Amino acid sequence: MKIAIDAMGGDCGLAATIPASLSILKAHPRIAQIQLFGPEEAINNALHTADLMLADPSLRERLCVRHAEAQINMADKPSSVLRERRESSMLLALRALAVEEVDACVSSGNTGALVALARHSCGVLDGVRSVAICAQLPNLDHPTYLLDVGANVDCTADQLHQFARMGCALVKSNHFQSTRSELKPRVRALSIGIESGKGNQTVTEAVALCSADHSMNFVGLIEANQLLMDDCDVVICDGFSGNIALKACEGTAEYIRRFIHQSSSKDQLPLSESEQRSDRLLQVMQASAFNGAVLLGLKRTVVKSHGGSDAIGFQAAIEKAIMLEQGELTEKMIRQLK
Amino acid sequence: MKIAIDAMGGDCGLAATIPASLSILKAHPRIAQIQLFGPEEAINNALHTADLMLADPSLRERLCVRHAEAQINMADKPSSVLRERRESSMLLALRALAVEEVDACVSSGNTGALVALARHSCGVLDGVRSVAICAQLPNLDHPTYLLDVGANVDCTADQLHQFARMGCALVKSNHFQSTRSELKPRVRALSIGIESGKGNQTVTEAVALCSADHSMNFVGLIEANQLLMDDCDVVICDGFSGNIALKACEGTAEYIRRFIHQSSSKDQLPLSESEQRSDRLLQVMQASAFNGAVLLGLKRTVVKSHGGSDAIGFQAAIEKAIMLEQGELTEKMIRQLK
Numbered sequence: 095m096k097i098a099i100d101a102m103g104g105d106c107g108l109a110a111t112i113p114a115s116l117s118i119l120k121a122h123p124r125i126a127q128i129q130l131f132g133p134e135e136a137i138n139n140a141l142h143t144a145d146l147m148l149a150d151p152s153l154r155e156r157l158c159v160r161h162a163e164a165q166i167n168m169a170d171k172p173s174s175v176l177r178e179r180r181e182s183s184m185l186l187a188l189r190a191l192a193v194e195e196v197d198a199c200v201s202s203g204n205t206g207a208l209v210a211l212a213r214h215s216c217g218v219l220d221g222v223r224s225v226a227i228c229a230q231l232p233n234l235d236h237p238t239y240l241l242d243v244g245a246n247v248d249c250t251a252d253q254l255h256q257f258a259r260m261g262c263a264l265v266k267s268n269h270f271q272s273t274r275s276e277l278k279p280r281v282r283a284l285s286i287g288i289e290s291g292k293g294n295q296t297v298t299e300a301v302a303l304c305s306a307d308h309s310m311n312f313v314g315l316i317e318a319n320q321l322l323m324d325d326c327d328v329v330i331c332d333g334f335s336g337n338i339a340l341k342a343c344e345g346t347a348e349y350i351r352r353f354i355h356q357s358s359s360k361d362q363l364p365l366s367e368s369e370q371r372s373d374r375l376l377q378v379m380q381a382s383a384f385n386g387a388v389l390l391g392l393k394r395t396v397v398k399s400h401g402g403s404d405a406i407g408f409q410a411a412i413e414k415a416i417m418l419e420q421g422e423l424t425e426k427m428i429r430q431l432k
Numbered sequence: 433m434k435i436a437i438d439a440m441g442g443d444c445g446l447a448a449t450i451p452a453s454l455s456i457l458k459a460h461p462r463i464a465q466i467q468l469f470g471p472e473e474a475i476n477n478a479l480h481t482a483d484l485m486l487a488d489p490s491l492r493e494r495l496c497v498r499h500a501e502a503q504i505n506m507a508d509k510p511s512s513v514l515r516e517r518r519e520s521s522m523l524l525a526l527r528a529l530a531v532e533e534v535d536a537c538v539s540s541g542n543t544g545a546l547v548a549l550a551r552h553s554c555g556v557l558d559g560v561r562s563v564a565i566c567a568q569l570p571n572l573d574h575p576t577y578l579l580d581v582g583a584n585v586d587c588t589a590d591q592l593h594q595f596a597r598m599g600c601a602l603v604k605s606n607h608f609q610s611t612r613s614e615l616k617p618r619v620r621a622l623s624i625g626i627e628s629g630k631g632n633q634t635v636t637e638a639v640a641l642c643s644a645d646h647s648m649n650f651v652g653l654i655e656a657n658q659l660l661m662d663d664c665d666v667v668i669c670d671g672f673s674g675n676i677a678l679k680a681c682e683g684t685a686e687y688i689r690r691f692i693h694q695s696s697s698k699d700q701l702p703l704s705e706s707e708q709r710s711d712r713l714l715q716v717m718q719a720s721a722f723n724g725a726v727l728l729g730l731k732r733t734v735v736k737s738h739g740g741s742d743a744i745g746f747q748a749a750i751e752k753a754i755m756l757e758q759g760e761l762t763e764k765m766i767r768q769l770k
Contacts, residue, residue, distance in 0.1 A: 169627040205625075244624055247632045286582055286675040287543070289507040294585045294672060318676040319683030323690075334632055337624040338656040338673045342680035345657030350688055352661075 095125055095419055097412060098187040098196040101132035102165040103203030105402050108132070108140040110202070114408035116146040119153045122416065127156050129196055131183040134161040162186045165203075168401060172206035176214060184208060188215040191394050198415040200386075202399035202408060209245045212389055212396045219424075221431055222391035224249075226257045227333070227398055228264060229340050229387040230414070233322050239264055240284075240321065242333040243340045243387055249332035251299030254283065255307065258300075260390045261328030262310050263430030267423050278309070282316040282324065284331035284339065290315075300330065318342070344400075386414035388423070395419050433463055433757055435750060436525040436534040439470035440503040441541030443740050446470070446478040448540070452746035454484035457491045460754065465494050467534055469521040472499040500524045503541075506739060510544035514552060522546060526553040529732050536753040538724075540737035540746060547583045550727055550734045557762075559769055560729035562587075564595045565671065565736055566602060567678050567725040568752070571660055577602055578622075578659065580671040581678045581725055587670035589637030592621065593645065596638075597769060598728045599666035600648050605764030616647070620654040620662065622669035622677065628653075638668065656680070682738075724752035726761070733757050 097118075101111045115128045130137050137159045141147055147154065162183035166175050179185060184203045191199040192215040201208050205227070213225050228241035239261045246253060262279040283301055285293030290301075292315060304312040316324055318339050331339065385407040389396040395418050399411035435456075439449045453466045468475050475497045479485055485492065500521035504513050517523060522541045529537040530553040539546050543565070551563050566579035577599045584591060596619045603617040621639055623631030628639075630653060642650040654662055656677050669677065723745040727734040733756050737749035 168625070171629070247624070284676065286585070286672055286679075287506070291509070318679035319686070321680060322683055322687040334624055335673050335676050338622065338669075339676050339680045341624075341656035342659060342677045343684045345660055346681045346684035347688065348657070349660040350685065 095198070095416065096127040096129065096196040097125065097415060098129045098131060098190045098199040099412070100184045100187045100199070100201035100203055101130045101137055102162070102183040103201040103401075104399065104408070106202075106404055106408075108136060110403060110405045110408040112137070112140045112144055113146065113405040114412060115157070116144055116153055117405070117409050118412045118416075119156050120146060120150065125156065125416065127158055127196075129158045129160050129187070129190060131160050131162045131187040131190075132165070133163070134159055160186065160190070166207045168204050170204055170207055172204075172210040175204075175207040175211060179207075185211050185215070188212055188396070191396070192216045198395040198397065198419045200397045200399060200408075200412050200415050202401055202403050202411070205244050205398060205401070208396070208398055209389060212392055212394075216392045216394040216396070218391050219393055219428060219431060222260070223256060224253050225389050225391040226260060227336075227387045228261060228390045229336075231322055231329075231340075231343070233324070236325075236327075237268075238321065238324065238326060238329060240329045240331070240336055240340060241390060242331065243336040244333045245389070246333040248334070249296065251296050251303055254296065254300035254330045254332070255303040257330045257390075258304050258307070258310055258312070258328060259431060260427070261330065263427045264388070264390060264423070265327045266430055267421055267426030278311040279327040280325065281310045281312045281328045281330065282314060282326045283312075284318065284321075284329050284335060285315040286317065288315045288317060296332070304330075386411035388414065388418055390427070393424060395423055433536070433754065434465040434467065434534040435463065435753060436467045436469060436528045436537040437750070438522045438525045438537070438539035438541055439468040439475055440500070440521040441539040441739075442737065442746070444540075444742055444746075446474060448741060448743045448746040450475070450478045450482055451484065451743040452750060453495070454482055454491055455743070455747050456750045456754075457494050458484060458488065463494065463754065465496055465534075467496045467498050467525070467528060469498050469500045469525040469528075470503070471501070472497055498524065498528070504545045506542050508542055508545055510542075510548040513542075513545045513549060517545075523549050523553070526550055526734070529734070530554045536733040536735065536757045538735045538737060538746075538750050538753050540739055540741050540749070543582050543736060543739070546734070546736055547727060550730055550732075554730050554732040554734070556729050557731055557766060557769060560598070561594060562591050563727050563729040564598060565674075565725045566599060566728045567674075569660055569667075569678075569681070571662070574663075574665075575606075576659065576662065576664060576667060578667045578669070578674055578678060579728060580669065581674040582671045583727070584671040586672070587634065589634050589641055592634065592638035592668045592670070593641040595668045595728075596642050596645070596648055596650070596666060598765070599668065601765045601768030602726070602728060602761070603665045604768055605759055605761050616649040617665040618663065619648045619650045619666045619668065620652060620664045622656065622659075622667050622673060623653040624655065626653045626655060634670070642668075724749035726752065726756055728765070731762060733761055 163181040166182045226242035227245045229243045231238040241257045258281045265279040387398045397415040501519040504520045504522050564580035565583045567581045569576045579595045600617040725736045735753040
């Protein structure tokens with residue numbers, strides 16, 4: 095498997111993407127190559143000083159640096175990037191994916207630009223109108239997929255219904271969930287109350303469409319406080335509320351981590367062993383469990399990492415791309431969406 | 433001060449409202465009376481067996497049971513409750529507030545019904561178009577007010593701008609914040625990115641209105657992962673996304689609490705002292721810090737408690753009503769909104 099990395103995306107840029115790529119190569123001997131897209135000189139400089147590279151210079155053999163002059167900024171409008179950022183690291187990485195030089199692409203760059211460029215470069219699956227960004231929530235006993243979390247700010251009921259179908263296809267394509275995949279995936283719609291009719295008109299119409307669709311098991315509305323604790327497989331929502339729900343969960347985890355740290359340091363107590371474990375769990379939850387969202391509906395595998403992700407978070411996003419590609423997501427999606 | 437309690441609201445009903453009311457009377461000797469609205473016999477039965485009442489029968493002297501035949505259910509439509517639930521505990525409590533038999537009212541009942549009935553019974557302040565539900569987020573160093581969290585599912589830019597003005601009035605009326613109240617409150621708008629133009633059309637228009645309003649200090653967009661960690665005073669949003677943001681924060685806190693418990697009990701280790709403290713903090717955060725949202729824009733003080741709140745959560749909501757009333761919220765709101 096070969097993976098393209100937009101090395102310049104996100105707030106941390108090379109400081110996240112280079113150590114993450116090296117860690118992946120070290121952890122996965124079967125990854126044939128990682129291609130790093132960005133300014134050649136800057137990438138090479140970062141590689142020369144990277145700890146993992148110094149420890150194991152042979153990792154360099156599975157790395158390929160592909161020069162990209164430009165980069166897309168967080169403030170760039172999706173509508174203009176195709177015209178104005180033709181030589182950007184993100185677009186060149188997606189082009190390599192489109193022509194099958196690589197098997198998956200990971201970027202933590204501008205979300206709107208990534209969706210627009212991925213759609214343009216790789217194309218969408220037959221019958222798919224809108225690409226959705228799908229996050230995997232770290233529920234205690236099984237994953238719940240939340241979509242859309244940011245590609246489509248305003249959605250129609252038809253779009254929400256299609257998100258439900260794409261989410262179900264993802265559940266069924268997940269080879270780690272063989273027992274659940276035989277059942278119809280359980281689907282809910284995110285709203286502000288669980289009683290029928292709570293929420294807005296679009297949600298109400300989407301509920302009707304999903305309830306009538308016998309390819310899924312639509313089990314009703316869900317409130318955001320149950321997102322991490324419910325037994326369902328897929329939660330559908332528009333990209334505005336989904337993005338807010340996901341980031342609120344993530345922010346609260348970080349807030350509690352700081353809170354525990356502050357109260358420990360105030361008392362000048364060392365963190366107890368089990369507290370350290372809780373703290374590590376919170377860190378992991380923060381950096382990785384919430385990170386790495388898949389762009390659903392594309393003909394190729396593209397994973398979006400959080401714009402603020404550090405090396406650990408970015409590594410988790412690459413791990414997700416590997417897992418999806420190993421699970422033959424796209425092939426299974428095509429069959430499921432027929 | 434006298435407080436009306438809708439004793440039948442919420443998932444827990446009397447099991448939450450009775451112990452909470454008794455705890456408040458015990459903790460606040462200066463609260464002259466709590467009036468409990470609901471079926472007389474059921475309330476009296478609950479009072480007879482309540483622990484706090486058995487321990488201190490004199491609390492009964494400051495309690496007044498006011499009979500209400502009916503109650504509003506979570507599934508009732510706001511449009512029909514005024515017609516069909518004329519003798520409900522919620523409506524009778526609000527009527528007592530409207531005619532100044534009490535100073536504040538607290539309910540954990542159906543949100544839509546509470547907003548509609550409060551608006552109808554108590555009236556809105558001059559110039560206020562929409563009542564907003566305003567939650568206080570438990571940020572580490574100062575409170576941030578988030579509104580709307582559920583009264584208005586769809587909002588115009590004008591409404592969001594008015595929410596900003598009402599939130600600023602609340603900041604300035606908060607007598608615990610004298611140093612901050614002399615400054616212009618810092619206002620942000622909730623969106624899915626912080627770069628100008630991120631989000632939907634309504635948010636973009638609201639940003640323009642707030643930026644041009646010199647009564648506040650509008651400092652830009654905010655993403656949901658910063659809600660608990662930002663330095664701003666007020667965050668505006670529509671009631672759909674605000675409700676989702678608030679409940680996602682609350683749900684994550686609960687999720688982490690269960691997570692810490694599970695990992696402790698799995699290892700059969702007792703909770704360490706500092707872990708117990710963290711655990712208590714999480715419990716408090718869950719039950720109270722997120723609970724008790726004020727209905728802004730009304731002529732009288734109404735606090736909405738979470739539908740699922742237990743006795744501790746409901747007590748926190750009553751505490752909030754006491755604090756607002758002591759701060760003379762409504763009087764100060766009238767001056768601020770002029």
